[in-house]
Structures are given as structure tokens and as C-alpha cells.
Amino acid sequence: MIRSALVVLALSGACLAQTGPISLTFDEPARDRWNYPFSATPGTRTNATIFGATGIEGFDDRDGQFVIGFDTAGDIPTGMGAGAYRVVSARVTLVVQNDLQFAYDATQDELASYFLSDDPEYVADTTAGRPIELYATGYRNGFTIENWEETSEFGGPPIVIPAEGARNAFAAFYSGADDVVDLSRQVRERIESTPLAIGQTTGVAVGELVPAETVFTFDVDTCAPGSTAFFDASFDAGKVNLTVTSMHSAELGSTEFPAFFTKENALSPILGYAPRLEITVIAVDDADLTGDGVLDLFDFLAFQNAFDAADPLADFDGNCTLDIFDFLAFQNAFDAG
Numbered sequence: 001m002i003r004s005a006l007v008v009l010a011l012s013g014a015c016l017a018q019t020g021p022i023s024l025t026f027d028e029p030a031r032d033r034w035n036y037p038f039s040a041t042p043g044t045r046t047n048a049t050i051f052g053a054t055g056i057e058g059f060d061d062r063d064g065q066f067v068i069g070f071d072t073a074g075d076i077p078t079g080m081g082a083g084a085y086r087v088v089s090a091r092v093t094l095v096v097q098n099d100l101q102f103a104y105d106a107t108q109d110e111l112a113s114y115f116l117s118d119d120p121e122y123v124a125d126t127t128a129g130r131p132i133e134l135y136a137t138g139y140r141n142g143f144t145i146e147n148w149e150e151t152s153e154f155g156g157p158p159i160v161i162p163a164e165g166a167r168n169a170f171a172a173f174y175s176g177a178d179d180v181v182d183l184s185r186q187v188r189e190r191i192e193s194t195p196l197a198i199g200q201t202t203g204v205a206v207g208e209l210v211p212a213e214t215v216f217t218f219d220v221d222t223c224a225p226g227s228t229a230f231f232d233a234s235f236d237a238g239k240v241n242l243t244v245t246s247m248h249s250a251e252l253g254s255t256e257f258p259a260f261f262t263k264e265n266a267l268s269p270i271l272g273y274a275p276r277l278e279i280t281v282i283a284v285d286d287a288d289l290t291g292d293g294v295l296d297l298f299d300f301l302a303f304q305n306a307f308d309a310a311d312p313l314a315d316f317d318g319n320c321t322l323d324i325f326d327f328l329a330f331q332n333a334f335d336a337g
């Protein structure tokens, strides 16, 4: 149904309107990479560990990162520019590969809790463990979303690592497609941020150690700062590259941080442990909620049902609340055809 809608779209001349919601499920990423300076096999490793090296000169605060990328070109029209898309929902799923090494923290920790304990602004972390956070991905040194691959070189000068602030792909905040901030050193740079999502699980109680094979889900807050700019740039290029990161300390040889299955792990295709993405996108102002290419009473009913069910699909003005203005925005989109 999605593909037939897109065929109609192509025949009618590359207008994004009137295709209805596009729902995609990726059972594995097109690329996934343990994004760490000292990895001998960065793109093909069978697990990816995420950890921090906060305040250590020569290392990014977000030291071990995990980039997961999915190709949306062919399913979501590319090159539509900023403001063309509305993400209705997006969920990343990861499976824990190591056993009982880190505590489950379901909420964001204060930035100051990552400061050195003798820092006057330091505050203690009041929740066991560190959250596992999902961020956008940015690029430097000539790399872009188009040309960065899981086996691309880690970073630029200095060539002799360690080197902070030098990785070619990094956890990022998007103000716009060309206005991207590297969050890899946000502790020492004291940059506050809001992740796109924090990993959640029903398999473990908050504060408890996480067993292997625990499933974490990351439901994207589509109104998080920078979310719209990031996804616009991503769909525009036909690729969604996300970065998973946490700042569990890896100091003193600690192994108390998460490791996740990658697509290269032999168990991933057998047990479905590869990183997954489920995403639903709709063109801004597309009132064809039934996705049949026709605007009629059934689209009104679909809107009403979505609104009653508090489904984000009904958030027509895209402000993450449902109210009378969404009715008006839907009515306007419908009347505009």
C-alpha cells in the first residue's frame, strides 16, 4: 500500500502531498558502527560499547558512541527541503549484549553530575547508573550524511590519537541542516542538551543491573529540540543516522557500561537482535490520512479517531499537543486539497 501510494506520487510529479502516512520497519540497519578511536574493526565489530571519559584530556566526554543508520530513500521522498515532513512516531530498538555490567537509569542526569567532584558546580547523581541516550549524528572533515559509511576513518588531525573533538561522525544537536553542534565534549564545554530519546526497558527495574538480551526501546520525542531539523536533513538525504551514547564511566578499566548487538553479530539475524527502527512519517499538511490518494469523509473520520486516541498522527500543527488548533489545521489542509 505504501509503495503503490508512492508510485502514484511519482506519476503525479514529485509532489509530497496526498500520500498519507508512510510507516516503515527496518529489521536491521544499513550501517552500524562502534564509533570509538581505538577500534581495530570499527564498522564490522559484533558489539558496540558506549561509555564516557568525562573530563579526561585527549578523549571526548562521549567517548564510545554507537552510530546506527537506516536508508529511507525509495520509501520517503528525498530532496523535499526543510519543513516538508512530520515524524509521527519513531522507535529504535537495541538489545543488550553484555551481562549485568550496568544499572538501568530511565531518566536524564543533570549535566553537572558529570563534572569532576571537586568542581564547585558539581552535583551528585541521584539515580543509579547513567541514561542511554539517542542523539542525532553530525559530521566533519569533509564527511556528510551522504558519504559517511560504517567503515569510514574515525577522525581527522591529529592523526596520532587520542584526539578530542576530532571524530568524523558525532552525537549532535541540529539547529538546522547546516547548523550542527558536536555534543561529544558537552561536559567540559558545559552544553546542556535534550536527547531525542532515553532508552527504556520493561525487563529490569530502575536502578537494577541489566542482564544480557534485555531489550531497550527509544521512542523519539518528536518535539525535542533539534528533532525536526535533524529528521528533515535526514529524509532529504534519504538516510537516518542516529547516535546512541551514554556516559557510564570507563575509567580505571571499568567494564560497567552497556554493550549492544550490532548487525554483524552472528546471533543478530537468528534472534532479531540487530538494531531496529520503526518510523511513521507524513508530509506536512497532508490530510489524506487513509492514504488512498482521495480526500473524503473517511479522512475526517480517521482524523477524529486519531484525535480521540491521542495518536500523534492528529497533531496537525506539529506542536506535540492535541487541541482545537489541530482540528483547524486539519480542516485547512483538507480544504487546500
Ligand SMILES: [Ca+2]
Pocket: 031, 032, 033, 042, 043, 044, 045, 150, 262, 263, 264
Ligand atoms: Ca556494522
Ligand SMILES: [Ca+2]
Pocket: 105, 109, 125, 126, 127, 128, 129, 130, 131
Ligand atoms: Ca543516574
Ligand SMILES: [Ca+2]
Pocket: 288, 289, 290, 291, 292, 293, 294, 295, 296, 298, 299
Ligand atoms: Ca483518503
Ligand SMILES: [Ca+2]
Pocket: 314, 315, 316, 317, 318, 319, 320, 321, 322, 323, 325, 326
Ligand atoms: Ca497540536
